[in-house]
Amino acid sequence: MTSDARNPRARILGTGRSLPAAPESAAPSDAPPADSAPGDASAGNERRGAAPGETTSDLAARAARAALDAAGIGPRDLEMIILATSTGDAPMPATAVYVQQKLGAELIPSFDLSASLTGFLYGLSVANQFVTAGTMKHVLVIGADLLSHRLDPRDRASAALFGDGAGAVVVGPADGEGRGILSVSLRADGRKADVLQVPGGGSAEPLTPERLADRRHYLRVNQLELRQAAEERLAAQALAALVTAGLAPADLDWVIPHHADAELTALLAERLGCPRQRVLGAFDGGSPAGASAGSVAMALDEALRDGRIQPGQHVLLCALGGGLTWGSAVLRA
Incomplete structure (x- = not known):
């Protein structure tokens, strides 16, 4: 990819x-x-x-x-x-x-x-x-x-x-001119499917009055496991995407993760060896912190429009979510 x-x-x-x-x-x-x-x-x-x-x-x-x-x-x-x-x-x-x-x-x-x-x-x-x-x-x-x-x-x-x-x-x-998508690296682990899920409403659990009463149609999150997975997977996958793109962490100008968690952001910056201020997120400006599939794209748009991301700079996008799924992409703006 x-x-x-x-x-x-x-x-x-x-x-x-x-x-x-x-x-x-x-x-x-x-x-x-x-x-x-x-x-x-x-x-x-x-x-x-x-x-x-x-x-x-x-x-x-x-x-x-x-x-x-x-x-x-x-x-x-x-x-x-x-x-x-x-x-x-x-x-x-x-x-x-x-x-x-x-x-x-x-x-x-x-x-x-x-x-x-x-x-x-x-x-x-x-x-x-x-x-x-x-x-x-x-x-x-x-x-x-x-x-x-x-x-x-x-x-x-x-x-x-x-x-x-x-x-x-x-x-x-x-x-x-050398600008474009340099690499995309994706993974999934179905053994962790229940870490982030909406259990009711599909073919496995069609909604019934009993399941509605049990609130099975709402999002259920094992926050501890989700956080542990993000800590274990995000940086490792990001490094793999960089290798595929022929780059080193020192070549990165910006990192855009899927969420605004300050501790996770600091950990990601540490493992990638980049300054914390180079790690952006959907917490910047008026964007909500966790707009799921929209978060990374929203933060990318914001940073491009306000001029933080300049032509020729290297940008790493990374996310982890239900599935569990995770991945990274490397761009030259």
């Missing part, structure tokens, strides 16, 4: 992001207290949740329009839409077709991809393959989630970790 580091064949042409329209309402006052996650920098901050009637495809379409504008192309120039999400508008059809409809794109392949917080990187890898092979010229990749719809209002710790938002990129041919 790599291009020649000196001559990448695909690059990100434009980026965009979108937040929900309205601030999320506070948790019910009768909800039992829960401890915040260790080192969670976002605990206690106001989170932006979806307005009534707002859907995942609404967020995804807004982020997509911003990415298309940045790339200087229109919806009818697209040849594929990939939407990474765990909170689609409906179980069927794929939410990507609603995005296609809202954008006014042609009758192009449009599909969803489910890999939790790592979903955007999975989608980026698919787009990279199509563009690198010369099969397609413009592929839209979106990471979008409305996790506020999956959070148990009694679980304040999870509410502090996960939010709503969307990020999008347009992937197209590289320009021959």
Whole structure:
């Protein structure tokens, strides 16, 4: 899953992001207290949740329009839409077709991809393959989630970790100046599938009144195991992606992980041997800390638009989420 580091064949042409329209309402006052996650920098901050009637495809379409504008192309120039999400508008059809409809794109392949917080990187890898092979010229990749719809209002710790938002990129041919996608490295471990999951609502557990009463339709997180996995996997996978790209940690200018956890960020910086201030996250600016599949793309868009990421700089993207899935991508901006 790599291009020649000196001559990448695909690059990100434009980026965009979108937040929900309205601030999320506070948790019910009768909800039992829960401890915040260790080192969670976002605990206690106001989170932006979806307005009534707002859907995942609404967020995804807004982020997509911003990415298309940045790339200087229109919806009818697209040849594929990939939407990474765990909170689609409906179980069927794929939410990507609603995005296609809202954008006014042609009758192009449009599909969803489910890999939790790592979903955007999975989608980026698919787009990279199509563009690198010369099969397609413009592929839209979106990471979008409305996790506020999956959070148990009694679980304040999870509410502090996960939010709503969307990020999008347009992937197209590289320009021959060395800028582009240098490598993408992905992994999954199904033995840890229950660490982060929504157990009810699928073929294994169709929703019944009893399962609804047992709150099986809400997100369930083993925060200790999830954190341990992130500590063990993120840096190791990032180093592997760097090797594939023909780079060393010292070559990195920026690192964008999937979450805003201050302790995890510091650990990642230490293991990569880079200054803490070079590790960005979706906590910067107005982005929610854990917009799942949208987090990395949102932070990338923010850092490109405010000028922190400059042309020619090396950027590492990394994420870990349900599955468990994890991965990294290395870009030359």
